[in-house]
Amino acid sequence: MKVRILFFLLLCLSVRLGVRGQRPCLLPMPRSVEWGRGTFRTDRPFAVVNGAGREGEPLLRFFAGDAVREGAARRVEIYRREVGPSPEAYRLDIGPDTLRVYAAGRLGLLRAAQTLAQLRGRKGLACVRVDDAPEMAWRGLMIDVSRHFFPLTFLERQIDLMARCKLNRLQLHLTDAAGWRMEIKRYPLLTQVGAWRTEASWKTWWNEGGRRYASPRTPGAYGGYYTQEELRRLVAYAEARGVTVVPEIEMPAHSEEVLTAYPELSCTHEPYRQADFCPGNEETFVFLENVLREVMEVFPSVYIHLGGDEAGKASWRECPLCRAKAQELGLDSTDGLQDYLMARMGGYLAQHGRQMAGWDEAASTQLPAGAVITVWRGRDEAARAVGAGQQVVLCPGSHCYLDFYQDAPPSQPEAIGGFTPASKVYAFDPAGFLPDSLAHGLLGVQGNLWTEYVATPSHAEYMLYPRAWALAEVGWTGRRRGTWTDFRRRAVDYARQLRREVELEAFDLRGERGERPEALHAVEHLGRGAAVTYALPYHPRYAAAGDAALTDGLRGGWSHGDGRWQGFIRGRRLDVTLDLGRVVEVRSVACDFLQSVGAEIYFPSSFRVSLSADGETFTEVHNAPFLPHSDPRPAVRTEQWKSRPRRARYVRVEATPDARGGWVFADEVVVR
Ligand code: ACM
Numbered sequence: 001m002k003v004r005i006l007f008f009l010l011l012c013l014s015v016r017l018g019v020r021g022q023r024p025c026l027l028p029m030p031r032s033v034e035w036g037r038g039t040f041r042t043d044r045p046f047a048v049v050n051g052a053g054r055e056g057e058p059l060l061r062f063f064a065g066d067a068v069r070e071g072a073a074r075r076v077e078i079y080r081r082e083v084g085p086s087p088e089a090y091r092l093d094i095g096p097d098t099l100r101v102y103a104a105g106r107l108g109l110l111r112a113a114q115t116l117a118q119l120r121g122r123k124g125l126a127c128v129r130v131d132d133a134p135e136m137a138w139r140g141l142m143i144d145v146s147r148h149f150f151p152l153t154f155l156e157r158q159i160d161l162m163a164r165c166k167l168n169r170l171q172l173h174l175t176d177a178a179g180w181r182m183e184i185k186r187y188p189l190l191t192q193v194g195a196w197r198t199e200a201s202w203k204t205w206w207n208e209g210g211r212r213y214a215s216p217r218t219p220g221a222y223g224g225y226y227t228q229e230e231l232r233r234l235v236a237y238a239e240a241r242g243v244t245v246v247p248e249i250e251m252p253a254h255s256e257e258v259l260t261a262y263p264e265l266s267c268t269h270e271p272y273r274q275a276d277f278c279p280g281n282e283e284t285f286v287f288l289e290n291v292l293r294e295v296m297e298v299f300p301s302v303y304i305h306l307g308g309d310e311a312g313k314a315s316w317r318e319c320p321l322c323r324a325k326a327q328e329l330g331l332d333s334t335d336g337l338q339d340y341l342m343a344r345m346g347g348y349l350a351q352h353g354r355q356m357a358g359w360d361e362a363a364s365t366q367l368p369a370g371a372v373i374t375v376w377r378g379r380d381e382a383a384r385a386v387g388a389g390q391q392v393v394l395c396p397g398s399h400c401y402l403d404f405y406q407d408a409p410p411s412q413p414e415a416i417g418g419f420t421p422a423s424k425v426y427a428f429d430p431a432g433f434l435p436d437s438l439a440h441g442l443l444g445v446q447g448n449l450w451t452e453y454v455a456t457p458s459h460a461e462y463m464l465y466p467r468a469w470a471l472a473e474v475g476w477t478g479r480r481r482g483t484w485t486d487f488r489r490r491a492v493d494y495a496r497q498l499r500r501e502v503e504l505e506a507f508d509l510r511g512e513r514g515e516r517p518e519a520l521h522a523v524e525h526l527g528r529g530a531a532v533t534y535a536l537p538y539h540p541r542y543a544a545a546g547d548a549a550l551t552d553g554l555r556g557g558w559s560h561g562d563g564r565w566q567g568f569i570r571g572r573r574l575d576v577t578l579d580l581g582r583v584v585e586v587r588s589v590a591c592d593f594l595q596s597v598g599a600e601i602y603f604p605s606s607f608r609v610s611l612s613a614d615g616e617t618f619t620e621v622h623n624a625p626f627l628p629h630s631d632p633r634p635a636v637r638t639e640q641w642k643s644r645p646r647r648a649r650y651v652r653v654e655a656t657p658d659a660r661g662g663w664v665f666a667d668e669v670v671v672r
């Protein structure tokens with residue numbers, strides 16, 4: 001008997017857990033969720049009472065396939081009512097007999113429909129009360145369609161996937177050296193010359209292929225572009241789902257394709273020579289205005305992104321037109337022409353009722369009011385932009401670059417470098433990125449998918465998800481968000497659901513390997529805390545913990561930018577001497593090196609260890625060549641000298657750079 005009661009109790013418990021386990025997966029998590037009991041059955045008759053007119057259409061569409069019957073006693077009621085400070089705010093009140101939706105207008109009703117879609121089960125909608133609104137107005141994805149070209153159907157699918165998780169801005173990186181992707185009627189060579197290249201793989205084209213453009217009829221030519229008609233269709237598709245497409249046209253740099261099609265717009269007038277427009281030439285502005293006029297005709301977005309990143313500006317220094325322009329403007333140097341160009345083009349957009357967006361190099365006090373800066377570098381750049389009067393969308397490389405490895409590189413397809421697992425994206429704290437005094441400047445967050453190493457739609461989706469979901473929740477919930485453990489559980493559920501519904505092949509968090517194990521705990525050794533003398537300095541950008549970096553017990557992980565690896569650039573040997581404080585017995589000396597080919601970080605060609613008791617006379621105990629490592633994915637190798645004990649106080653470690661130059665990245669010198 002007792003056994004039977006116990007069995008019954010266990011059965012009850014498992015049924016309860018089962019019910020809870022079957023709760024719909026909400027992502028992003030709404031501001032407030034109060035679960036009720038039961039289901040609003042959509043397979044039994046109900047009436048829809050739409051008090052929101054045309055704005056209620058997303059909900060009418062949502063219920064279109066259900067048992068809607070005019071006059072039925074059970075009702076869906078749609079109300080147009082202010083429920084929060086954001087136009088995306090909405091409220092749902094779902095009981096077994098009545099389902100009420102409230103929002104101020106179409107956007108809020110759309111977001112409500114997106115939550116209803118997540119609540120839908122086999123028979124209907126779980127009873128619940130949801131009060132919801134986003135913390136941040138701009139929750140974006142940027143997709144680079146220049147480095148590799150993606151079909152329109154892929155972009156439509158991403159808009160669907162974005163809308164499901166309430167991402168609302170799609171920045172399209174339409175132009176770059178690797179290909180111009182938008183039809184411009186006035187300048188047909190942009191696509192005739194600039195949309196096709198000689199190699200399909202960006203990596204081959206960039207590194208070995210000579211970076212040549214081609215005709216679409218050239219055998220093996222790779223490329224493509226969107227017609228204005230296609231882009232209009234895309235904009236309408238996105239608009240219907242509450243997503244704004246923000247086009248990006250790069251200037252003054254990243255424009256090799258333009259300056260090969262129209263070389264007269266560069267400083268030297270030679271094709272294949274320049275990446276930067278000539279800002280000293282009025283024709284440049286005529287061209288850019290004409291292009292932007294067509295861009296504005298196609299894209300109704302208030303924001304038009306003008307790029308602005310990574311201008312080399314070298315040709316400006318030698319160019320008579322640029323020098324004369326800088327002098328006329330009273331600038332100290334031709335470098336200041338970047339601010340002039342961005343402000344002038346931002347002003348052109350403002351005259352047409354639009355606002356400019358730009359990467360953080362474009363920030364300046366000269367920009368027209370209302371400009372938005374997408375901050376891809378760091379906190380200083382974010383603060384500088386807000387200080388200059390701009391609003392910022394944060395997409396720093398540290399947390400928001402979705403082209404970086406999302407798991408241990410040896411287990412992943414080749415990527416550009418870095419290491420940004422979904423948990424790191426989820427840990428991004430936008431509010432903490434700016435000082436409190438500049439908090440008013442925070443507009444939102446964005447994930448950037450650059451596609452140098454991403455050639456196919458399925459690979460792009462693998463890189464985007466689940467990290468884009470993590471970012472969607474960061475932007476929607478801000479500091480209200482819950483734990484990674486809870487998000488991870490929902491993301492796994494959500495991935496399972498989307499695999500079933502739309503065959504999405506997201507990265508599988510269940511098989512995640514994670515950070516390099518050695519980086520997860522400190523290492524004790526004889527050299528920990530030892531003073532280090534540098535015969536040659538490390539680079540300030542990759543100083544890590546400065547003079548303490550190599551002996552602080554903390555080892556670098558998969559990312560060269562994780563603040564632990566110390567970088568030595570361009571032919572600089574690693575040449576350091578540790579002072580252990582007193583003569584001790586030394587049996588081994590090891591050092592970790594990182595190779596990350598995409599970042600031009602290579603394993604050194606040799607590793608040398610010398611010991612000394614007095615700091616004057618050193619005895620070389622180890623000098624071995626590094627075996628080459630041809631896998632392009634980041635790898636860490638520990639080089640080591642090991643032998644019978646030797647008495648020493650000073651340990652000298654040297655590493656010679658690879659013949660390709662680039663960087664040497666080293667961390668912890670472990671002495672035992
Ligand atoms: C960028 O990554 N150059 C914006």
Ligand code: ZN
Pocket residue numbers: 266267277278279280281315316319320321322
């Ligand atoms: Zn010039």
